[in-house]
Amino acid sequence: MAAGTISRIRLENFMCHSSLHIELGEHVNFVTGQNGSGKSAILTALCVAFGSRAKNTQRAASLKDFIKTGCSYASIVVDINNHGEDAFKPEVYGNVIILERRITESSSSTVLKDQHACAGTGRKVAHRKDDLIEIIEHFNIDVENPCVIMSQDKSREFLHSGNDRDKFKFFFKATLLQQVNDMLGSIREKLTSADAIVEELENSIGPVLKDLDDIQRKIKNMEHIEEIAQEIDNLKKKLAWAWVYDVVKKIEGQADKLEKLKERIPACQERIDRNTVSAVL
Template identity: 35%
Template sequence: GNAQATNRGSSLKGFVKEGESSADVSITLRNKGKDAYKPDVYGPSVVVDLRITREGLRTYKLRNKSGQVISTKKEELLSVLDSFNIQVNNPVSVLTQEMSKHFLHSKGEGDKYKFFMKATQLQQMKDDFIHIKATKHITEDRLAQNRDCLKDLKRKYLEKEDRYKSLASISEMQTQLEELQKQMAWALVSEMEKELEPMKEKLQCDRRATEKYDEKVDEWKNKVEQAEQKLKHIQDQLEEITQQVGELQPKCAELKTEAQKRNKLLKTCE
């Protein structure tokens, strides 16, 4: 419940004693019989500890009979209340002092009827029904609006679907185009290989011919080297003969002069 339902304060922090940082409340619930809540976990009793801080915050601890903390979640506490059918705001379950005074001092049948409606939760059911009915009308209005939106969304969906199919078709065509491009590339490679085959054969023939020419060149190189060696040998001999001739020329001139003298002398004697 909330603080206002107790008629003792407007907020939870009002329950904390002046000078204290928090307030602790502990309630032990009997947990036996066929309607026991998780008896294998909590045992014969469920202990609910509530701590309210000075800031107005609250925390829960649900413990078993041995004091072991089983849960600290509010959802677990609500499950316990539902299992035991404890209605915190129901005056039959929890009758506050203000509510008891109001009931005892009420003289009109209307007030007692209101108390009956609240005690049996018929008033709560009525309020819930009114709220549900109002929510139903709002939901129906929204549903009508959403139907129109749904038609528009469906139309857009169909457009997107058609576009997606078109894109899928384009993607497939792109794949086919890439495959054809690959096939064309290989076809060009095959055709170029066929064109290059005669060139390769001619190149091999030229290489073989070049090898023969290289052999001939090497042979003529050897002959030229041999001829150069012979020429050098002849030149060496020629130089040697020239040197000898140079050495003999003075003697020849001397002998020639001597011969001329003797010829003159011979002529004179005659």
């Protein structure tokens, strides 16, 4: 069997079935039985197993309504083939993905198990809704598409409807145009919300930008003041060295005069000595 095909369905306490075990063939499968024997319940079980809401099945208002009368729970187990080129994470699930949906009066849960679950030794691989959606999208299993699963009610509605509008709705949904339209609507709403947020942020950021400009202007002024202070400091240093230079020049001038005076000392001393001798005589 190709990956993504269903090989086995097991129902327990689901609608009219206390215990049902169906092995499906590789190609077309026919399920026959008298009216009220539970043929449609099998399709409903597949829809519920793959995440369809109770109201969308047109068979119950809530999931707990699928529990067989007198029982406390219902169980749906679906075996999905997972080998070949289109297998989904075969290193995790193996050749078979076991999808188990359990419903009680107060809650419901979905569990994904690997291939060993058939022998009772399998392990629970995942349980989040996103994990199931990932598998559904990988195998393109859209149970709400009337071309994938057409219930008796949908068949009757389609065959007996003479309204072109209703038939177009069927076509719109079967060709996935409805899904695309819903996605576009959701994207449009998100874009509108994003535009509103951007506009709000732009309005709120205006004063902040103004304050930022003021701060940048002050920073530039501070930088200019620092440049002036640096220039003043340099001028002070130059002035100090200018004073030193003047003092050195004066000292050098006085030193020259001192040297000249020192040179005159011997001559003056000689004159003093001569005058002293003359006075003695």
